[in-house]
Amino acid sequence: MRLASTKTAAALCGGLLLAMSVPASAAVDAKLLDMLKANGSITQAQYVELQTELAQDQKAQQIAQQAQQETNEQIAATAKKTNELSSFDQKLAWAAKTQFKGDVRFRQETVKNDGVPNAKDQDRQRIRARLGAYTEINPQVDTGIRIATGSSDDARSTNQDLNNYFDKKQIWLDLGYVDYHPDAVKNLHLIAGKMNQPWVSMGDIIWDSDINPEGLAVTYKYPLNGSAELFGSAGHYTLKDNVDGEGVQFKHDLRLYAGQLGGRFALTDSLKLTLGGSIYSYDNDKDSACPTSGTVTAPCALAVNGNSPNETFKLYEGFGQLDIANLPVPLSIYGQYVNNNDASNDQDTGWLAGVKTKVYGFGIDYNYRDVQRNAVVGAFTDSDFANGYTGSRGSKLKVSYELDKNFTLGATYFMANSDYTNASLKKTDSDINTLQLDAEAKF
Secondary structure (H helix, E strand, O other): OHHHHHHHHHHHHHHHHHHHHOOOOHHHHHHHHHHHHHOOOOOHHHHHHHHHHHHHHHHHHHHHHHHHHHHHHHHHHHHHHHHHHHHHHHHHHHHHOEEEEEEEEEEEEEEEEEOOOOOOOEEEEEEEEEEEEEEEEEOOEEEEEEEEEOOOOOOOOOOEEOOOOOOOOOEEEEEEEEEEOOOOOOOEEEEEEEOOOOOOOOOOOOOOOOOOOEEEEEEEEEEEEOOEEEEEEEEEEEEEOOOOOOOOOHHHOEEEEEEEEEEEEEEEOOEEEEEEEEEEEEEOOHHHOOOOOOOOOOOOOOOOOOOOOOOOOEEEEEEEEEEEOOOOOOEEEEEEEEEEOOOOOOOOEEEEEEEEEEEOOEEEEEEEEEEOOOOOOOOOOOOOHHHHOOOEEEEEEEEEEEEEOOEEEEEEEEEEEEEEOOOOOOEEEEEEEEEEEEEEEEO
């Protein structure tokens, strides 16, 4: 008996070793059991028991294989979904890096012309609507596109008169630029296209705020320490191609070269000072004069709106602002001075001085200016003061109040006296008083 049991155990071990050495399949395992039973290595009871266990193992393997297949299918489905989500996330990330900004302004404007030949008083309603999209293309490149209303393509105005029997209003391209700011040089911006003014302005006797120059510009800020910063800009802008009619070479274009350098200084915790200087130099500006015969569409040249005929320009500007914070109300004192070094006569200087504050939520801004006939470019000076003419002097007072978030009411009053306000540039010593009432919503 003991010998038989030992023999049976050896056969079982041999059979199990054989089973382990044979690939797992139902046919091989069943055949092995039959061989063990046939040679008497196992009893009938052992055969039935092992056959039951074999069936259970086979079923478990089938379940495991099915589960693995389902897992593989789930992994594949998840991977596919992940790829789809990745593509969607990329689109979503682009949308998240795009900002839409705009504003709508309604204006009631009254202009009183006293002593202006052939000019009538005006009482009109106007709107301005602007919409821009600003996108981060990648960490080093931004773009901006903006459209705006306007009665014409006049660079100095995006206002549209409300008249002409409810007709549709025109839309113009107001901005379209690419801004490259390399990570290797922090605070450096290379801008190309139709852009916001890249220079700092402390007044509007040189540049109307609606003008967006076109060309190439570079701006840079350099922090000296925690209380000071230098800033600068330079640019090249083509105003008119081939103004002298002699070929199409670059040297014949009407061009502007602009440069500016300045600094911001925190003198104390409550006293901040900004100082700077600019140069605006024009090439071939004399060749851009308006024609002396035929139809003339203004502005057809730089020397318009009060400038002497065929005037040339090289403007030197100094500007500054002092911000005082420790007074009962915040106070800023600002100003600018400009001289046209290329003026044909002694009417070559302009200056502006102003003060602004905020009292009980009301923003108050007052300035006085005196702009001689050829001190600045008539095509680009503020279009609202003295109807946009040089050879003018007087005051500007602006009061604004934020009635609700992003919704402001404002009133601006211009009290101007001008020497050159008609097409023939006849000296008239005219008074031009303008009142603007605005309601502006931003988003």
